[in-house]
Amino acid sequence: MTDAATIECPFCASTLKAHAKVCAHCGARRVAGMTAKGQPLGRGGVFFIRMFLTLWLLIALSMFAMESAPVGIGMLVLWSLMFFFNRRNVFPDGQGRWYRPN
Ligand SMILES: [Zn+2]
Known part of the structure; x- marks a missing residue:
């Protein structure tokens, strides 16, 4: 070993x-994370993405509670797309991401 x-x-x-x-x-x-376009993200950027996705999901779910289901469904669809493109920022593999300029 x-x-x-x-x-x-x-x-x-x-x-x-x-x-x-x-x-x-x-x-x-x-780097701590990567945008969907392959740009590096620091820890602050990764934290922001996680907070943004969490807040968006909470607001989307609260739309159902306020009987605005169509808005909630629309927000959930958008959330799914954003989550998909940021899944490796939300759940890092522990190996980190490598980035080389140019
Ligand atoms: Zn190298």
Whole structure:
């Protein structure tokens, strides 16, 4: 188990320490999350997305309680799409996401 503490850079395949934040070889860096367009997100960005999705869901569900079911259904459909594109930000795999500019 001597190599258990290393990972491979997903961009250049260099061997890195498992907790490395940056690849010294190609400059790729580990980020907290990623937008649907592939832009890196910091911890604040990931937190914002989680809060936004949670609030949106609560408001959508409250629409049913206020007997505005059509609005609630519309909001739930939109929420499903937003959740789908952000599923890896909401439920990270623990490996982190790697991002290399350009
Ligand atoms: Zn690399």
